[in-house]
Structure formats: C-alpha cells, structure tokens
Amino acid sequence: MWRVSDPDFEARVKAAFDAQPLMRFIGAALTRVGAGECCIDLPFRTELSQQNGFFHGGIVGALADNAGGYAGYTLMAADAGVLTVEYKLNLMAPAQGDRMVAEGQVLRAGRNLVVTRADVFVDGENGRIHCATMQQTLMTMHGKGVA
Amino acid sequence: MWRVSDPDFEARVKAAFDAQPLMRFIGAALTRVGAGECCIDLPFRTELSQQNGFFHGGIVGALADNAGGYAGYTLMAADAGVLTVEYKLNLMAPAQGDRMVAEGQVLRAGRNLVVTRADVFVDGENGRIHCATMQQTLMTMHGKGVA
Amino acid sequence: MWRVSDPDFEARVKAAFDAQPLMRFIGAALTRVGAGECCIDLPFRTELSQQNGFFHGGIVGALADNAGGYAGYTLMAADAGVLTVEYKLNLMAPAQGDRMVAEGQVLRAGRNLVVTRADVFVDGENGRIHCATMQQTLMTMHGKGVA
Amino acid sequence: MWRVSDPDFEARVKAAFDAQPLMRFIGAALTRVGAGECCIDLPFRTELSQQNGFFHGGIVGALADNAGGYAGYTLMAADAGVLTVEYKLNLMAPAQGDRMVAEGQVLRAGRNLVVTRADVFVDGENGRIHCATMQQTLMTMHGKGVA
Numbered sequence: 001m002w003r004v005s006d007p008d009f010e011a012r013v014k015a016a017f018d019a020q021p022l023m024r025f026i027g028a029a030l031t032r033v034g035a036g037e038c039c040i041d042l043p044f045r046t047e048l049s050q051q052n053g054f055f056h057g058g059i060v061g062a063l064a065d066n067a068g069g070y071a072g073y074t075l076m077a078a079d080a081g082v083l084t085v086e087y088k089l090n091l092m093a094p095a096q097g098d099r100m101v102a103e104g105q106v107l108r109a110g111r112n113l114v115v116t117r118a119d120v121f122v123d124g125e126n127g128r129i130h131c132a133t134m135q136q137t138l139m140t141m142h143g144k145g146v147a
Numbered sequence: 148m149w150r151v152s153d154p155d156f157e158a159r160v161k162a163a164f165d166a167q168p169l170m171r172f173i174g175a176a177l178t179r180v181g182a183g184e185c186c187i188d189l190p191f192r193t194e195l196s197q198q199n200g201f202f203h204g205g206i207v208g209a210l211a212d213n214a215g216g217y218a219g220y221t222l223m224a225a226d227a228g229v230l231t232v233e234y235k236l237n238l239m240a241p242a243q244g245d246r247m248v249a250e251g252q253v254l255r256a257g258r259n260l261v262v263t264r265a266d267v268f269v270d271g272e273n274g275r276i277h278c279a280t281m282q283q284t285l286m287t288m289h290g291k292g293v294a
Numbered sequence: 295m296w297r298v299s300d301p302d303f304e305a306r307v308k309a310a311f312d313a314q315p316l317m318r319f320i321g322a323a324l325t326r327v328g329a330g331e332c333c334i335d336l337p338f339r340t341e342l343s344q345q346n347g348f349f350h351g352g353i354v355g356a357l358a359d360n361a362g363g364y365a366g367y368t369l370m371a372a373d374a375g376v377l378t379v380e381y382k383l384n385l386m387a388p389a390q391g392d393r394m395v396a397e398g399q400v401l402r403a404g405r406n407l408v409v410t411r412a413d414v415f416v417d418g419e420n421g422r423i424h425c426a427t428m429q430q431t432l433m434t435m436h437g438k439g440v441a
Numbered sequence: 442m443w444r445v446s447d448p449d450f451e452a453r454v455k456a457a458f459d460a461q462p463l464m465r466f467i468g469a470a471l472t473r474v475g476a477g478e479c480c481i482d483l484p485f486r487t488e489l490s491q492q493n494g495f496f497h498g499g500i501v502g503a504l505a506d507n508a509g510g511y512a513g514y515t516l517m518a519a520d521a522g523v524l525t526v527e528y529k530l531n532l533m534a535p536a537q538g539d540r541m542v543a544e545g546q547v548l549r550a551g552r553n554l555v556v557t558r559a560d561v562f563v564d565g566e567n568g569r570i571h572c573a574t575m576q577q578t579l580m581t582m583h584g585k586g587v588a
Binding site: 237240262280282 | 531533534549551556558571574576
C-alpha cells in the first residue's frame with residue numbers, strides 16, 4: 001500500500017533501533033518491520049513498573065512513541081532522519097501483564113510530516129488486553145536531520 | 148489558590164513517588180511539591196538517551212506524565228488514587244543537557260477529572276531550554292482506586 | 295461486538311443529534327448509527343470555509359467531535375448523558391471537496407470513560423480523501439448529567 | 442519577547458481573519474493581535490449551541506484553533522502561510538455564558554513548526570470561567586503555502 005523509497009528500510013530501521021541506548025536499557029526488542037508498520041516487544045520487569053506492579057505509563061508512552069516513529073521511518077529516504085513532533089496517548093486499561101507489545105502504523109505520509117497511530121497491548125493471565133492507543137506526528141529531516 | 152483536602156499531601160506524594168520502581172530505575176528525584184504543583188529532576192545518563200545522545204522522548208514523556216500526575220495528586224483526598232487518563236506531549240527542542248526538569252501544575256480540579264500541564268526543561272551548556280510541553284487528563288479514584 | 299445497554303439507542307442518538315442547534319445551523323446530517331459507531335455528513339457551503347475555500351479546520355473538529363461523541367453515546371444507558379472530556383485532531387490533508395463525512399467508533403468503553411476515534415473524509419473531484427483523524431475521551435454522566 | 446519578521450503583522454493577521462467566511466458566519470471578532478498572541482471574541486447565539494444551550498464544543502475548538510493559529514501567524518514572514526497540523530483540546534467546564542473569549546499564545550517558534558497554546562473563557566452570570574485549554578502545532582508554509 002505504501003510507496004517505499006528505500007528498499008533496505010528494514011535493515012535501516014533495525015540499525016536505528018539498536019542505536020538507542022534506552023531500548024536496550026529497558027529490554028525492548030524490535031519484532032517486526034514492514035512498509036509503514038513496526039512492532040516492538042517488552043518483557044515485564046519490576047524496574048519498569050509503577051506502584052501497583054503494572055508497566056509504568058511512561059514506559060507505555062516510550063514504546064508507543066517508538067513504534068509509531070519507526071513505522072514512519074520505514075517510508076523515509078535512506079538519508080533522512082525522523083523526529084517526533086508530538087504524540088497523544090490514551091491509557092485505556094491497566095498495563096498488567098508479562099509482556100507489552102506496541103504496534104505502530106502510518107496513517108498519512110506527507111513530504112515533511114507523517115501521521116501515525118500505535119496500539120499497545122499487554123499479554124497476561126487474562127489474555128491480550130488493549131491497554132493504550134496513541135496518535136502521533138513525525139517530521140522527516142531530509143538529508144539526515146537531528147534525529 | 149487551590150483548595151487542599153489533605154493537609155499532609157506533601158508526605159503522601161513523596162511516599163507515592165518513592166513507591167514507583169521506574170523513578171528509581173531511571174534516577175529521578177522529586178524536588179518540590181506544592182498545592183497543585185510538582186517538580187521532578189533527572190540527571191542525564193547514557194542509558195536514557197536516543198541515538199544522538201539526547202534524552203529519549205519516552206523519558207521526556209515519563210517525566211512529564213509523572214510531574215502532571217503528582218501535581219494533581221496533591222489536591223486529592225488522603226484515601227484517593229490517581230490515574231492518568233491521557234496526555235499529549237509536544238517535543239519542542241532536542242532534550243540535550245546534563246539534567247532534565249519537569250514542572251507540573253493543575254489547570255482545573257474537578258470532582259472526578261483533573262486537567263494539568265507540565266513543562267519540561269533541560270539544563271546544558273547553553274543554559275536552560277524549554278524542550279517539551281504536555282497537557283494531561285487525570286482521574287481521581289475515590290476511596291483508593293487502581294492507581 | 296459491543297454490549298448495548300439500551301436497545302433503543304438509535305432513536306435516542308437521533309433525538310440527541312436533532313436537539314443540537316449547531317448541527318442544523320451548519321447543515322450536518324446523521325447518516326448512520328450502529329452500536330459503538332456513528333456517521334455524520336456535511337455538504338460544503340461557503341460559510342463553512344477558511345480563506346482558501348476548503349472546509350474550516352474548526353468545522354472538521356466539530357464534526358469529528360460529534361461523530362466520536364455519538365458513537366460513545368450509543369453504548370450508554372438510556373438515562374445517561376455524554377460529555378466530551380478532550381479530543382486531539384490531526385488535519386492530514388486540505389479538506390477540499392463537496393461533502394465531508396465523519397466516521398466515529400468506540401475503542402474502549404469503560405464504566406465512566408469511553409475512548410473513541412473518528413476519521414474524517416472529503417469527497418471531491420479526486421475521489422475520497424482522508425483529511426483528518428481524531429482521538430477522543432468521553433465521560434458518561436450517569437442518571438443524565440450535564441450532557 | 443518574540444522576534445517579529447514582518448512589522449505589519451497586525452494588518453496581515455486582520456486581513457487573514459476577515460478572509461475566513463466561517464468567522465463571519467458565526468459572528469467572531471478579532472479583538473487583539475500582538476507579537477505571538479491573538480484574542481478572539483464570540484457573542485452567544487442559539488445557533489452555536491449544543492442541546493443544553495451552551496456553546497457547542499466544536500465552536501470552542503474552532504475558536505481555540507484560530508486563536509492559536511493567528512498567534513503563530515503574527516511571527517511568520519509576510520509571504521508565508523499558516524497551516525494547523527494538529528490540536529488537542531480539553532473541555533474543562535460547560536461553556537455557558539453570553540460571550541466566549543479565546544486567547545492564543547506562541548510557546549515555541551521554530552523555522553518550520555510553531556507550538557501554541559490557547560485558553561478559552563466564557564463570561565456569564567457567575568463571572569469569567571476558564572472552560573477549555575488547547576495545545577497546538579502549526580506549520581509555516583514558506584513563500585505562501587496552502588493556507
């Protein structure tokens with residue numbers, strides 16, 4: 001569906017993900033990269049929790065931000081950078097589970113601005129719960145930008 | 148300006164902050180708590196960075212979310228819990244600096260819903276930069292809620 | 295998919311829509327109501343435009359807000375009221391066309407809070423364009439609230 | 442505080458406001474324009490209301506969007522256009538009153554993107570109420586853009 005300008009986008013996104021110390025620090029893994037989409041997994045660890053032992057909302061936001069950001073990055077030119085302009089996150093259910101999964105997808109890919117959505121799920125005792133949804137604006141930094 | 152229902156709100160907020168493993172994990176500290184406001188500090192560490200060595204946007208969001216959330220929590224009853232319904236974050240400048248500071252304040256305190264704002268700054272070589280701003284909705288969980 | 299508590303939700307939503315003077319004023323029509331979803335149409339009129347002759351962004355927002363709000367209202371009890379807590383709208387393409395269509399759907403229906411999404415399209419010379427997307431939080435006013 | 446690139450920004454903003462049919466249609470007036478700020482007034486009319494006789498949330502959003510948009514437009518070059526990328530609006534209290542006032546201000550003016558905030562008030566029997574707050578992203582269309 002999406003027009004891809006860099007056929008090697010998958011390797012490029014994986015390299016960018018590996019270059020983010022925060023993703024390593026929290027233990028997140030890039031599990032799927034497609035044209036205009038991206039999926040990130042994160043096993044639960046106590047260090048990532050809030051006072052009730054659920055994933056902290058800040059971590060939910062970090063994963064959603066990245067899933068949307070890399071979904072957009074798949075469609076950009078090989079020499080472009082991606083910047084998050086803003087995102088809006090609704091926390092819809094407690095993020096209680098053994099694993100969190102964030103799925104990002106592109107809604108609109110303009111020349112400079114890209115709009116994405118990400119949905120975040122937790123897998124736990126009661127199956128998969130849709131715990132958060134995000135709407136995001138990215139900016140393409142042509143010819144390698146700030147980020 | 149704000150009507151406080153729990154005179155011991157400061158100790159209550161500090162205890163809640165200390166009960167969040169994520170805040171310890173990233174090294175954040177609660178530096179100021181007032182009626183309807185809250186300030187959180189975070190020294191830079193490589194583990195918290197994105198690919199350019201700036202604070203990761205997810206960490207900016209986590210700090211803003213908490214600064215707004217605890218600002219709202221100061222005004223709640225002693226037996227209430229606080230829940231982030233949603234937040235929207237604009238990343239306005241690269242979060243490049245030695246230290247990040249998030250300042251949250253209440254805009255409207257309703258019986259059930261509380262609206263807050265948080266501004267995030269980084270202190271670096273070029274002084275203080277206003278790197279992000281957030282608008283947030285909280286829910287009061289009367290009689291101790293989920294969170 | 296959604297659990298409906300009021301079997302007469304369709305008539306209830308239509309009556310609520312007809313009771314909004316703004317919708318008549320701009321010429322909007324409710325074209326479809328289903329459990330957890332709602333569709334609103336609006337023919338173009340010069341009075342609704344911005345300086346380039348496209349639908350004004352404020353009208354795009356009004357239609358999206360209502361499409362999401364009524365989608366949520368379909369799932370509420372017969373004696374409940376609905377209140378928009380907040381919404382976030384991305385304007386993705388110029389709203390240039392003869393007709394605007396807003397489609398709202400429920401993402402999460404909690405006891406008090408409901409999260410929805412709305413997509414707005416314009417039909418014009420070049421076919422249908424997806425011009426905006428919205429993410430929204432509603433509050434259920436049990437036993438008829440403010441609205 | 443803000444660096445102005447077009448000394449005639451006030452006349453330019455007024456002309457742009459007057460060129461928007463929607464503002465005339467609803468009866469809004471531009472009451473103040475300063476560097477990085479803008480104020481819009483709107484008297485109440487039944488046609489602008491929702492089912493309880495308050496200003497409709499869509500009208501609140503339209504006014505906030507414009508107040509933020511023109512605040513940003515004051516800082517742009519004489520030959521630039523302004524485009525709303527997205528906005529997020531919290532409706533904090535019923536917009537019940539004889540008059541609505543939206544005050545927009547710039548938070549960050551980048552070369553391409555501008556971040557603004559708008560606060561909306563209603564004046565009624567009980568004085569002035571802060572009924573809504575908005576956070577917005579604008580894009581500068583260099584050399585006259587789409588809008």
